[in-house]
Amino acid sequence: xxxxxxxxxxxxxxxxxxxxxxxxxxxxxxxxxxxxxxxxxxxxxxxxxxxxxxxxxxxxxxxxxxxxxxxxxxxxxxxxxxxxxxxxxxxxxxxxxxxxxxxxxxxxxxxxxxxxxxxxxxxxxxxxxxxxxxxxxxxxxxxxxxxxxxxxxxxxxxxxxxxxxxxxxxxxxxxxxxxxxxxxxxxxxxxxxxxxxxxxxxxxxxxxxxxxxxxxxxxxxxxxxxxxxxxxxxxxxxxxxxxxxxxxxxxxxxxxxxxxxxxxxxxxxxxxxxxxxxxxxxxxxxxxxxxxxxxxxxxxxxxxxxxxxxxx
Amino acid sequence: xxxxxxxxxxxxxxxxxxxxxxxxxxxxxxxxxxxxxxxxxxxxxxxxxxxxxxxxxxxxxxxxxxxxxxxxxxxxxxxxxxxxxxxxxxxxxx
Numbered sequence: 001x002x003x004x005x006x007x008x009x010x011x012x013x014x015x016x017x018x019x020x021x022x023x024x025x026x027x028x029x030x031x032x033x034x035x036x037x038x039x040x041x042x043x044x045x046x047x048x049x050x051x052x053x054x055x056x057x058x059x060x061x062x063x064x065x066x067x068x069x070x071x072x073x074x075x076x077x078x079x080x081x082x083x084x085x086x087x088x089x090x091x092x093x094x095x096x097x098x099x100x101x102x103x104x105x106x107x108x109x110x111x112x113x114x115x116x117x118x119x120x121x122x123x124x125x126x127x128x129x130x131x132x133x134x135x136x137x138x139x140x141x142x143x144x145x146x147x148x149x150x151x152x153x154x155x156x157x158x159x160x161x162x163x164x165x166x167x168x169x170x171x172x173x174x175x176x177x178x179x180x181x182x183x184x185x186x187x188x189x190x191x192x193x194x195x196x197x198x199x200x201x202x203x204x205x206x207x208x209x210x211x212x213x214x215x216x217x218x219x220x221x222x223x224x225x226x227x228x229x230x231x232x233x234x235x236x237x238x239x240x241x242x243x244x245x246x247x248x249x250x251x252x253x254x255x256x257x258x259x260x261x262x263x264x265x266x267x268x269x270x271x272x273x274x275x276x277x278x279x280x281x282x283x284x285x286x287x288x289x290x291x292x293x294x295x296x297x298x299x300x301x302x303x304x305x306x307x308x309x310x311x312x
Numbered sequence: 313x314x315x316x317x318x319x320x321x322x323x324x325x326x327x328x329x330x331x332x333x334x335x336x337x338x339x340x341x342x343x344x345x346x347x348x349x350x351x352x353x354x355x356x357x358x359x360x361x362x363x364x365x366x367x368x369x370x371x372x373x374x375x376x377x378x379x380x381x382x383x384x385x386x387x388x389x390x391x392x393x394x395x396x397x398x399x400x401x402x403x404x405x406x
Contacts, residue, residue: 008358009375019366019383020334025342026387030365059326060317061334194362220387228388228401231363 002206004199011198012038021063023055026227028218028234029133031191036102036131037066039201043102044083045069048076048109051140052133067099074113076103077121077130084126100129100205106217107134107148111172122181122210129204130212132174135219143222147172150242152283152290153274155222160277165286170293178212179248185211187247187256191218192235196245196256203249216243224273236268241298246305252312253305262298265291335383339366343386345401347379353398360390360399 005011016037023030029052037043045068047053053070056063071079080103090096105114110132118130137155138144145155150171154160158167178186185207187200197215204211216237218230225233237243238257242265245257269275269287278287323329349360356375361367368384369377379390391399 008362011358011362013371015367016332017367018332018334019368019380020337020339021366022337022339023365025365025385026389027365030367031363034367056334057328058334058337060328061337062328062330063332063334065332191363228392230365230387231389231393 002202004202005195008194011035011194012041014038014041016041016065017056018063018065020061021056022058023051024219024221024227026218026220026230027051028135028191028216028230031194031231032131032133032189032197032215032217033104035194035197036201039198040100040102040129040205041066042099044087044099046071046076046080046083046101046103048103048105048114049073049140050104050106050109050133051135052104052106054140073109075117076105076109076114077128078117079103080128080130081121081124081126084128088127098127101127102205103128103130105130105132106138106140107132107136108138108140108146110134111147111174115177119177119181122178122183122212125209127208128210129201130210131215132212133215133217134174135217135222136171137219137222139219139222148174150290151293152278152286154277155274160283165277165283166274168286173297174214175212175246175248179251181210183210183212184250185248187213188243188245189213189215190234190238190243190245190257191216192231192238193245193257200247200256203247222274224276225271229271233268233271236263236271239263240265240268241294242268244298244301246301248308250312252308253301254309255301255305265294338382339385340368340382343381343384344404345386345388346381346404347384347386347388347391347399348402349377349379350398350400351376353396355396355398357395359393359395363389363393365389 084101087098145158154166160166189197220227241262
């Protein structure tokens with residue numbers, strides 16, 4: 001049985017992620033990384049290209065106090081798979097205890113560029129944990145739209161103006177893509193719910209086989225939001241049902257933070273410059289579409305919960 | 313680093329052999345506003361420690377928290393999230 005915590009007081013004190021990194025003030029990634037290294041202190045980290053990789057390892061410095069490797073943008077999952085296979089051989093031949101291999105990828109490195117490598121690694125069943133920190137665009141290269149950018153968001157390649165009012169397409173559903181591979185555990189994370197986040201990381205790490213976590217990563221630079229409001233925005237994302245917190249444990253869906261009456265989506269949108277244009281009357285049609293996405297997503301989740309719990 | 317190294321001085325593959333040596337790089341000078349904790353109001357809930365992205369908040373053995381101004385970038389998440397408003401953001405250089 002995995003040790004689950006009830007309050008933040010029970011979190012381990014040890015800090016395996018060092019300060020002095022060059023991530024922006026108010027960035028959401030380090031909150032995740034600190035939590036992962038507290039939950040899995042024996043981790044070997046594989047990092048896809050992205051903000052986290054660039055800003056924490058500016059030569060000749062590193063913020064990591066655990067083994068860390070960067071390979072390329074597209075192959076974090078493949079690199080993690082290879083490392084895991086190598087550790088398996090070492091265990092077999094020399095009896096060396098295997099550490100947990102953890103891969104970090106941004107939404108660009110996961111949803112778009114790395115999806116093939118990720119799919120392959122999940123299918124081959126490597127014992128690894130893949131974590132996608134999703135800030136909903138290519139923030140590191142200058143806020144270009146990605147497959148994870150939600151409908152209506154303005155980015156530098158989907159700018160809101162006279163021609164289009166931000167991105168017109170829907171966001172991909174990463175958890176369902178992962179679950180379709182038949183993996184044993186997948187869950188969403190949010191920095192405003194640290195106890196929930198820690199418990200899910202511990203649970204994912206305890207599973208033998210591939211697991212995936214999807215993290216809501218506030219980005220003040222790309223979202224045009226106030227730096228001190230990152231956690232508040234993250235909390236609102238849950239309370240407005242924009243980012244439902246749920247898990248899929250052995251095929252059974254479960255909502256971990258139930259939201260009985262959602263707050264109006266506008267509360268979440270108005271805190272971010274990337275959505276500000278949606279509140280203008282001429283863009284109401286797109287706002288309605290976004291609201292419909294959120295509602296459909298939530299209702300689908302409820303159905304999946306009901307269906308999977310009934311059949312388990 | 314005081315001076316640039318030549319290729320002879322660098323390790324193979326430029327591997328960084330010292331874990332967590334970014335502590336030598338002080339990011340405190342990014343800050344425009346400084347968080348100040350009122351210890352008499354603090355209820356030791358540790359939320360600031362959890363949410364700090366640096367980490368620039370030290371958790372002492374008795375769960376007292378202290379801000380490390382060498383690294384704090386002054387984002388203000390701690391002040392915004394403090395449930396008892398024990399942290400205030402004060403302008404630097406005034």
